[in-house]
Amino acid sequence: MGTQALYRSFAKNYFIGAFPERNVETIPAREWMQWLDTISLDKPKTANSLFTKLRACLNFCKSKFIIEKTDLDRIKRQHVGKAPEVGTRVPTFSELSMIWLAIERSRASSSNKALHQLTMLWGSRLSELRLARRSHFDMEAGIWTVPKELSKTNTPVRRPIPTKARVILERVMATYDDVLFPGGDLDRPITISAANRYIRRIRDGLPIEDWRTHDFRRSLSTGASELGVMPHVVEKMLGHELGGVLAVYNKHDWLKDQLEGYELYAEKLDSYLK
Template sequence: MTILDRQLKLIAKQESYDGPAELNDGEGLVARISPTAKITFQYRCRFNGKSLRIKIGKYPATTLKEARRIHKIMMELRESGRNPEIAITGEQDFVTLDDCVNYWLQHYVPTLKKGTQELNRSFAKNYMLGTFPNQNVETIPAKEWMMWLDSISAEKPKTAQSVFAKLRACLNYCKSKFIIERTDIDRIKKQNVGARPENGSRVPTWSELAIIWQAIERSRASTANKTLHQLTMLWGNRLSELRLARLSHFDMKAGIWTVPKELSKTNKPIRRPIPSKARAILERVMETYDDVLFPGHDLDTPITISAANRYIRRIRTSLPLEEWRTHDFRRSLSTGASELGVMPHVVEKMLGHELGGVLAVYNKHDWLEEQLEGYE
């Protein structure tokens, strides 16, 4: 129900008031009324995850018409990712990097897969937010952008290039939404930032995998963290396919694990058989946990990618092996299965890859029996 001006005039003439404490004009604009009949216009909203109640002005010095005009400006500022208080404070109206990153996190990142969402939020928190506070993102010189990226590259050259890619995606999204028009980061070329991630070539041998397996077994981590990585060694899956898995994804009777399309990199379901060694571990996991099979501190929430990576870093530093990472398990499975005579198209299905060319269009077979033989 909208507020009427004559309604406010009647209230303002009274010496006391015992009616509703607020009159609602819609979309967050309210008239707050005190017991002494003093009327104050306010805008209630959420911004950057916080509840705000912004004072617009007191009636009748601020008319209902003026309050609505200011309220409209505030809503436009908020929708564009900027602080609606600017309409009152008169602060310099420019968009900061934090404004852009928060807008991107709020409007674009939630449309991505869960694992990608976590990765983007991690980059935003650890590298982007707070980097250029109170600076107009459109006037930050290319030199300052480059100095910042170089400071990251000094310790983590591959990370610097990933940060650059995420940042450019964020700013391009804001440009597409007309939050900003341009930035000097467009002048920077990708090849001049950090170091490009190398195509993986590390293939842990069977004996190395045995050493890693034993180190995981001896570690004092949670059952969820240990079994997550042991099963990943056996299945050769992408870590988040299993990390985010639910009880309903496993048909123990039929012996099939189905990765739903929302967890699949190919955006299509992936079906794998459950080999005997994996079944024994999986049954133990199912006896320990409920729907979320690989939880973190909260049993209702999957373990985070950062927690999983921290665990593997601890294991890795404790072993006298050449540098390796969890993703290398996939290469070991692919190479080892091929050496044992498993056909290439079956190996590709074990890895959850799409088959190429016309075969991918017409042939939807999963070769589950052949996969199971390969796994065993």
């Protein structure tokens, strides 16, 4: 669902209207390149990512025999814009505290603010929370289960609900119904584009190095490890599949160890918020 939303957002912002009333099979490579180069002037990384997503969409159409071929196949990715760099940004606890307070003080819906603060605390993928439903949270047992439909690994992900996250989650549950993080329509989750727009506003108002929501995952991985949380537990906190023999035979979630890790992480963040 998160991937579909991302592709729809790209289509709305770039694809639709780019070649009005044209058959995609008849657009020559030169026109494709000119269009991509125009985008690349201001957003070279976006152009590169856009090309990759467009090629994937058209390849899907070819696999379903909706179209035969397109001239986009003649273009190589390395010739379009600039490839995104491998993520290395790790916001520090000091920076996380600045982001947290900026979110807290912002004029936004409580669902939007809670979505990003909880993402920071859990180190989850944004769409795991964005698309979450009330039924995914067992408040009595203290477990959040991401169903396989929302998991990048196509397997359920179980995380404990730490104290600081519980306080925010209970407030969200007291305000909203089944959809816990809605946008303008209370029956629909906030869109990925709306969530990203909000974070851009927060980011633009802070005097810190460029960052994005996904970087919270590296912060949790690094911060929890520095606090002594074992690597296999950190991997489970991030919702990763374990490698090797563990992936085949060991289905344990280490929920107790995860909870201890999350509590330590939240306590460390709190020390910077005071």
